[in-house]
Amino acid sequence: MIFGARETAAAEGCYLAHAIACGGMHLQKGHRLTRSDLAALSAEGVMSLVVAELESGDVHEEEAARRIGRAAAGAGVRTDPAFTGRVNLFATGDGLLVVDVLRVNCLNRLHPALTIATRANHSPVEAGRMVATVKIIPFAAPESAISAAEALGAMVHVAPYQRQNVVLVATQLPTLKASTMDKTRRILDDRLKRAGARVIEEFRVPHNEQAVEGGLYQAMALSPDLVVLFGASATVDIGDVAPAGLCRAGGRVQHFGMPVDPGNLLFLGALQGTPVIGAPGCARSPVENGFDFILNRIIANIEVNPEEIMDLGVGGLLMEIVSRPQPRSGPVARGGPVAAVVLAAGKSTRMGGPNKLLATIDGVPLVRHVVTSLAASKTGEIIVVTGDRAAAVEEALAGMPVRFAFNPDFAEGLSTSLRVGIAALADDVDAALIALGDMPFIDAAAFDRVIDAYVSSSDTFAVVATANGKRGNPVLWSRRFFDDLKKIRGDTGARHLIGANEAFVAEVEIGEAASLDLDTPEALRAAGGRIGPDTER
Known part of the structure; x- marks a missing residue:
C-alpha cells in the first residue's frame, strides 16, 4: 500500500x-x-x-476484516457486516465465552495491520452480546497475512449452559441463623437462573463428617448435574468437615484452594462422576467471587482441572473492582445530583426514512415530550445526545433547559451515544437517568419514581423501569457503573450489566409507558402521532 x-x-x-x-x-x-x-x-x-x-497483493480493510472475522467465529458466534475495517462478533446464545488465547495472540503477532480483541476468557455472555472485534489498522493488509490469519481457524466460541439440575447440601451450626441459610439459597438460585439452571433440592444437615456423607447420599439419589456443598464454617484444610464428608461418601477432592480473592477457600471434587463444589463463605454474597468462576464453567460443561484453577491468579483480586459493589464498605452517600441523558442520535432505521424524534403527537415533537417530562421531574442537568439530523433535533428543543452533546459516530450504534452522554456529565453527578428520545408517554412522576428508588436505598446501584413486570426504560445508573458504560461497543445497550449485578438492581413499575417506543410508522400512527415534512431527511 x-x-x-x-x-x-x-x-x-x-x-x-x-x-x-x-x-x-x-x-x-x-x-x-x-x-x-x-x-x-x-x-x-x-x-x-x-x-x-492499494497495490498488488493488498486486501482492502473491509474484505480483510470480513475474512478474519468469519474465520475467527466458532460455534455460537456470529459476525456483523464489515464497517470501517472492523467486524464485530456476537454470541448467538447464552453461555460461557471460550477464547483460544494462543491463537488470538498468534493473530495479533502476524502483522501490525491485523488485530483481534475479545472479552475475558470464560466470561458469561448472553445472546446478542459482543464477544470480540476484528479491526484492520490501515486501509489494507497483505494477502499473505490475511491467509495466515484465516488458517489459524476459530478463536472464540460460546459454550452453552448444559448442567441444569443442582442439589444444595448445607451444614448447620447453632451459630448460623436459618435466615442466613435461606438467603444463601436465594443467592444461589439467582446465580443459577442466569444460566437456566435451578436448585432441585436442598438438604440441611449437622456440621459433621457423617452428616455430610448422608446428605451427599441423598443428593446423589436425585441424579443431579452438580452438587454445591456449603459448610456452616469455613473449610480451612482438606481434612476439614466438608471435604472429609465427601471422601467418606466415596468421592474425592480434586483441588483445594484457589488464587482468587474473595474465593480462596473453595474446593472442587467429584462423587460418582458428578462435580461437587465446596463453596467458600463469600459465595453467600451476590458479589462476584471465585465461586462464580468455577460454577459458570461447570454449568457450561467445561472441564476444570487443578492447573486451570491455579492459573487464575492474574486478575484474581476482585475486591477493589468498581463495578462490583462492596457490601462491607457501608452505606453509600447519595450526595450528588441525578442527571438525565436523552439518547436522540439514532437514524430511525425502522421508520423507513423519516427521523422519528421529529414526528409529532398533539403537534409536539416526540423528543420534546420526553425532555418536557424530564424538566418537570427531580432530575438535575439534562444532556441530549444528538447525531442524525442534529440541527433539526436542537431546533425541536429550542428554549428547553438542556445541554447538547454531539455524537459523530452515531451510525455505529446506540453504545456510542451512551458513551458520549456519560462523558458529558458533570464531575459531581451521582447517577445518570438514561432516557430514550422516542418514548413520549413517560411522565415526570414516572421519572421521579425511578429516581426515588435509587435515592432511598444505599444498596441500590441501578434502577430499571418495568411494564407489567417486564423491564423497559428508562434505566438509572450509579456513577460506579460509568466506566463500564463507556466500554460498551456496538448497537447494544447495557442490559448485560444489569444481569451481572442483579442483587443491586431495583425495579420500578411505571406501566405501559416503559415499553412503548415508537420505532415504526405503524406504531407512531397507533399512538396518535404524525410524520410531518420536518421529519424527512
Missing part, C-alpha cells in the same frame, strides 16, 4: 485518508475517490490530498 500526499488530479481510485468538507461536499475517511469527486474538489481549490493506494 502506498500512503501519502498526492495531487488531486492523480488520486482517482485511491482511498481518502482523512475526511474532507468543502463547497457543500463531505467525503468520509476511507472513501474511494471517483473522477467526479476529484473534479469537484479541484473546482474548490483542493490541489492535493492524503490518500492510500
Whole structure:
C-alpha cells in the first residue's frame, strides 16, 4: 500500500485518508475517490490530498476484516457486516465465552495491520452480546497475512449452559441463623437462573463428617448435574468437615484452594462422576467471587482441572473492582445530583426514512415530550445526545433547559451515544437517568419514581423501569457503573450489566409507558402521532 500526499488530479481510485468538507461536499475517511469527486474538489481549490493506494497483493480493510472475522467465529458466534475495517462478533446464545488465547495472540503477532480483541476468557455472555472485534489498522493488509490469519481457524466460541439440575447440601451450626441459610439459597438460585439452571433440592444437615456423607447420599439419589456443598464454617484444610464428608461418601477432592480473592477457600471434587463444589463463605454474597468462576464453567460443561484453577491468579483480586459493589464498605452517600441523558442520535432505521424524534403527537415533537417530562421531574442537568439530523433535533428543543452533546459516530450504534452522554456529565453527578428520545408517554412522576428508588436505598446501584413486570426504560445508573458504560461497543445497550449485578438492581413499575417506543410508522400512527415534512431527511 502506498500512503501519502498526492495531487488531486492523480488520486482517482485511491482511498481518502482523512475526511474532507468543502463547497457543500463531505467525503468520509476511507472513501474511494471517483473522477467526479476529484473534479469537484479541484473546482474548490483542493490541489492535493492524503490518500492510500492499494497495490498488488493488498486486501482492502473491509474484505480483510470480513475474512478474519468469519474465520475467527466458532460455534455460537456470529459476525456483523464489515464497517470501517472492523467486524464485530456476537454470541448467538447464552453461555460461557471460550477464547483460544494462543491463537488470538498468534493473530495479533502476524502483522501490525491485523488485530483481534475479545472479552475475558470464560466470561458469561448472553445472546446478542459482543464477544470480540476484528479491526484492520490501515486501509489494507497483505494477502499473505490475511491467509495466515484465516488458517489459524476459530478463536472464540460460546459454550452453552448444559448442567441444569443442582442439589444444595448445607451444614448447620447453632451459630448460623436459618435466615442466613435461606438467603444463601436465594443467592444461589439467582446465580443459577442466569444460566437456566435451578436448585432441585436442598438438604440441611449437622456440621459433621457423617452428616455430610448422608446428605451427599441423598443428593446423589436425585441424579443431579452438580452438587454445591456449603459448610456452616469455613473449610480451612482438606481434612476439614466438608471435604472429609465427601471422601467418606466415596468421592474425592480434586483441588483445594484457589488464587482468587474473595474465593480462596473453595474446593472442587467429584462423587460418582458428578462435580461437587465446596463453596467458600463469600459465595453467600451476590458479589462476584471465585465461586462464580468455577460454577459458570461447570454449568457450561467445561472441564476444570487443578492447573486451570491455579492459573487464575492474574486478575484474581476482585475486591477493589468498581463495578462490583462492596457490601462491607457501608452505606453509600447519595450526595450528588441525578442527571438525565436523552439518547436522540439514532437514524430511525425502522421508520423507513423519516427521523422519528421529529414526528409529532398533539403537534409536539416526540423528543420534546420526553425532555418536557424530564424538566418537570427531580432530575438535575439534562444532556441530549444528538447525531442524525442534529440541527433539526436542537431546533425541536429550542428554549428547553438542556445541554447538547454531539455524537459523530452515531451510525455505529446506540453504545456510542451512551458513551458520549456519560462523558458529558458533570464531575459531581451521582447517577445518570438514561432516557430514550422516542418514548413520549413517560411522565415526570414516572421519572421521579425511578429516581426515588435509587435515592432511598444505599444498596441500590441501578434502577430499571418495568411494564407489567417486564423491564423497559428508562434505566438509572450509579456513577460506579460509568466506566463500564463507556466500554460498551456496538448497537447494544447495557442490559448485560444489569444481569451481572442483579442483587443491586431495583425495579420500578411505571406501566405501559416503559415499553412503548415508537420505532415504526405503524406504531407512531397507533399512538396518535404524525410524520410531518420536518421529519424527512
